[in-house]
Amino acid sequence: MGLKNLRDSQQQRFSQSRWKKNRIPGQHQKRGVRFRLFVVWSILIIAGFGLGIHLYSLQIIQGPKLTKAARSQQMFNMRPFIPRRKIIDRNRDVLAIDRPVYTLYVHPNQFNYTIEEVASNLAKILGKDATELETRFRKHKSGILLSHALPEATADRLYALRFDGLDLRRKYSRYYPKEDLAADVVGYIDGDRRGQAGIERSQQKMLERPTRTVRLSRSGNGSLMPDYAPEGFLHFDDLQLQLTIDSRLQRTARSALTKNLKKWKAKRGAVIVMDAWDGSLLALVCSPTYNPNRYSKKDIPLFRNWAVADLYEPGSTFKPLNIAIALEAGVINPFDVFNDNGTIQVADSTIKNADNKGNGQVDIAKILQRSSNIGMVKIIQRMRPSSYYSWLEKIGLGERSRTDLPSEVNSRLKPEKEFTIKPIEPATASFGQGFSLTPLQLVQMVGSLGNGGKLVTPHVVEGLVDSKGKMHVKPDLSPPRQIFSPGTTQKVVEMMETVVSKGTGKPAEISGYRIAGKTGTAQKAGPNGGYLDDAKITSFVSILPVNSPRYVVLAIVDEPKGENAYGSTVAAPIAKSVMEALIPLEGIAPEKSNE
Structure with missing residues (x-):
């Protein structure tokens, strides 16, 4: 009897186990699925709502500020250099004119020729002592200022040397071809391009051409996009200040x-x-x-x-x-x-x-x-x-x-x-x-x-x-x-x-x-x-x-x-x-x- 009851008990447990594996999902299982779906949809709704709020903030609340910031990154304010008007005498001889000049910096650590060769060639063009230049080049490796106002013809001769390490920076300078002939009348301008004496001072407004700031587009890498430049923004009048002086x-x-x-x-x-x-x-x-x-x-x-x-x-x-x-x-x-x-x-x-x-x-x-x-x-x-x-x-x-x-x-x-x-x-x-x-x-x-x-x-x-x-x-x-x-x-x-x-x-x-x-x-x-x-x-x-x-x-x-x-x-x-x-x-x- 004991053996028979043991077999009946095992058979009963085996039958119950097979029934559990093969039965159809019940009410408890359905509730778990609904809960999981609710959680997922809640997260999605909350995220969408949050995204909407953020988009509203970006486009409506912060929109003007962000637009201004974007434009400042995409656009570049440029005030182009406009030469000062020439001064001429009654016979149209030039008394004062803006001309390009060059500042020369030398970087010996970039020379593609020996220091002796560079110093010798520069000395001939600049009218300096070659030995002194050699000494300076050996003492300093970079950023040596040799001249702050080289004329364009001299700069062209330096370019023709094709020496690495010569840094020529262009700027404009006022030049008086008659030198002291009419200085008492014409005067001069200082480093800030402001007239300090003579006509250069009293006629400052007539000598300065009108300039305007223009906004140019920039590409993603920051370079200017000339196709978007206003037409003729670099053009200026050809008016000259004529004097009565002969x-x-x-x-x-x-x-x-x-x-x-x-x-x-x-x-x-x-x-x-x-x-x-x-x-x-x-x-x-x-x-x-x-x-x-x-x-x-x-x-x-x-x-x-x-x-x-x-x-x-x-x-x-x-x-x-x-x-x-x-x-x-x-x-x-x-x-x-x-x-x-x-x-x-x-x-x-x-x-x-x-x-x-x-x-x-x-x-x-x-x-x-x-x-x-x-x-x-x-x-x-x-x-x-x-x-x-x-x-x-x-x-x-x-x-x-x-x-x-x-x-x-x-x-x-x-x-x-x-x-x-x-x-x-x-x-x-x-x-x-x-x-x-x-x-x-x-x-x-x-x-x-x-x-x-x-x-x-x-x-x-x-x-x-x-x-x-x-x-x-x-x-x-x-x-x-x-x-x-x-x-x-x-x-x-x-x-x-x-x-x-x-x-x-x-x-x-x-x-x-x-x-x-x-x-x-x-x-x-x-x-x-x-x-x-x-x-x-x-x-x-x-x-x-x-x-x-x-x-x-x-x-x-x-x-x-x-x-x-x-x-x-x-x-x-x-x-x-x-x-x-x-x-x-x-x-x-x-x-x-x-x-």
């Missing part, structure tokens, strides 16, 4: 001035030539001067054009203007005669002629011929001080000429109350002392005698012209102001002619030409008042031609040395040299004297 006349003026400064061991000097009809300056020279290509090697005071920026007392060169004032005011006529005994008492002061001599009976023309201080005092004493003061203001004293050159200063005239109360003030002003102006302003005032009585604006800028010579932009100048009548000015010019033909201006006489002029030898005012005993300014101003006055020439020399240093001996010969060059350049025909 380089040929400028060269003559500089040569004559330099020669005489050396002869008389003078401190400095200036020459100005102006067309009185319109105020255009044909020449403006100061000496000593500087080369704008190497401005860093000169003293800063040289950059300041003293003919425009420094005041001085003009002395006798102002006498023709006082004659014009007296004629216009009606207190004298050309045939009046005055007694010049060599001295005159004004209040508690004694005034004398420069030579301490009297000239006897002198008419107006002889007062100019002999530069009589006594005659001038007596002429101005016929005017009320207040009326004379008003005339001095009318012709521009106390103001500036409004030239287009930088750093101009106002001329100085004492306050009206002091001038009219003290009799000595009108007396000294009659022969050009007691007030101060710039050499350029004197030329402007004397120019009114050469154009029928109009005060014009001295200027050097003609305007912006294109490559064919067509004028596009002209500067706005103050309109001419009538201060004297044409009849008065012609009388004064004819009186000034006798100064050259018979008087102190005879060294400026040119055969066949009628030239009006006036010499001046003025005392220099001291820094603490009064006048310096051992310093004077000599000058000569002229107008030509007399029959049709147009051109004004001023030569001025500061502190010449020597006992015989006067306007007639120092300045008049300079003016003569300049006029001899001016006559053929401007086609001035010879004329007969009407004396």
